[in-house]
Amino acid sequence: MQDNEIRDVVREKYGKAALQVKEGRSACCGTAPSASGLSRDPITSNLYADHETALLPTAAVQASLGCGNPTALAKLEEGQVVLDLGSGGGIDVLLSAKRVGPTGKAYGLDMTDEMLALARENQAKAGVTNVEFLKGTMEEIPLPDGSVDVVISNCVINLAADKDRVLREAFRVLKPGGRFAVSDVVTKGEIPAPVKKSVELWIGCIAGALDEDDYAGKLRAAGFVDVTVEPTRIYRVDDARDFLASAGIDVDALGAEVDGKFRSAFVRASRPATT
Numbered sequence: 390m391q392d393n394e395i396r397d398v399v400r401e402k403y404g405k406a407a408l409q410v411k412e413g414r415s416a417c418c419g420t421a422p423s424a425s426g427l428s429r430d431p432i433t434s435n436l437y438a439d440h441e442t443a444l445l446p447t448a449a450v451q452a453s454l455g456c457g458n459p460t461a462l463a464k465l466e467e468g469q470v471v472l473d474l475g476s477g478g479g480i481d482v483l484l485s486a487k488r489v490g491p492t493g494k495a496y497g498l499d500m501t502d503e504m505l506a507l508a509r510e511n512q513a514k515a516g517v518t519n520v521e522f523l524k525g526t527m528e529e530i531p532l533p534d535g536s537v538d539v540v541i542s543n544c545v546i547n548l549a550a551d552k553d554r555v556l557r558e559a560f561r562v563l564k565p566g567g568r569f570a571v572s573d574v575v576t577k578g579e580i581p582a583p584v585k586k587s588v589e590l591w592i593g594c595i596a597g598a599l600d601e602d603d604y605a606g607k608l609r610a611a612g613f614v615d616v617t618v619e620p621t622r623i624y625r626v627d628d629a630r631d632f633l634a635s636a637g638i639d640v641d642a643l644g645a646e647v648d649g650k651f652r653s654a655f656v657r658a659s660r661p662a663t664t
Contacts, residue, residue, distance in 0.1 A: 395550040395597075396526070400501050403454070403477065407503035410452045410478060437480075445483055446514040452478025452507060455543030456653040457572025457621055460484040464570075468492040469538040472562060474527045474555070474571075475499060475545025479508030479520075485541065486520045496537070497522040498530060527555040530562050537562045542571040544653075547598045556611040566662035569613060572621070575601040575654045581646045583638060604656060613658035622653040 436458050442450045460481050465471060465488040473482045476497030486495040499505050499522065508522050525531040527542075527549055540559045549555045559569055576598050599607070601618040608616045626633075626640065626648040633640050633647070 395548075396500070399548050403501045404503040406454065407452060407478065407501065407507045410448050410507060441484060442480075444515070445480065446511045448507060449478050449480045449483060449511040449515070452504070452511075453480045453543075454478075455481070455572060456574050457543060457655060459541040459543050459570055459572045459655070460488060462570060462572070462655050463539055463541055463568070465489055465493075465539060470494050470496070470536065471539045471541060472496045472498060472530070472532065472537045474530075474540065474542035474559065475548070476508060476522065477504050477543075477545075479511045479522065481541060481543050482508065482520055482522070483511065483515050483517055486517045489519070491519055493519060495520050496532065498525055498527065500524065500526045528558060530558045532562045534561055535564045535567075537567060538564055539568045539570055542573065544573055546571060547574050549597070552599065553607055553611070556607055556613070560611045560613060560660055563660040565660060567660045569608070569656070569658040569660075571656045573604075573654060573656055574598040575604055575618060575620075575652055575656075576650050577601055577620075577652065578650045579646075580650060581643050583643065584633075584647060598651065601652075601654060608656070608658045612660065614661050616658040617656070619655045619657070620652045621655055623649055624651045624653075625649060 436453065436455055437450070441461070454477055465485055467490040469489045470493060471485045471489055473485065473496065476482050476499050479497055482495045482497035486493075489495060497508055497520065499508065502524070505522050505524055512520050512522070523531050527546070528551055540563060546552060546555055563569070577600070605616045605618055626644040629651075630640050
């Protein structure tokens, strides 16, 4: 598929996810139904502590489509400006806003009208004022050069067709010395072609995932330093059996080729303090 086609498919999928949440149902990255009838997958579950979500609107939690908890790992400080790439229903933006306090600011960027509407509703319900949700794409971030202290993202960069451009844009908007602190799905080892070619697994945060070494290399090519990719959760084939099967993958035939090769990771990097 062409880049625009991938973007359109992702936009449609996540627009539908936002509408599901408005109907009182949970959303998730994948497509496999659970016993309850709701879509579930092994990537998006059990990411936030109860004390983090207790004061958030229910819809913000239900709309969470991430694979980690970047706000807990990013070491945000009061007064900082934070940008969340692909902010969805706003959970990480709202959590970031609390961490940076009233003298800081949290931006959320999303290309999906339905998600932006849901995020703004969640912001209003939460009574958080140091937040702004922006419409746009990660490939063209609508913020000035050097305007952000920390870029976060939660299982979204893997969805981008042009990841090099995304990383260059993240570098551009960061201040000198600014940090890139992202949760994402990465791979380790060769991935079977049927998995890479699956549209359902692309929008399910799997097929578009970068090899962890490639991810680090692309960050360095964009200008970043101090790059690390730290696995936080390794997925076994049995964890994702229903998820993969729902996308038409013969799990019994390919199971050994994908077992343990997909993992959530915390990806860190910095923009040099001087150029």
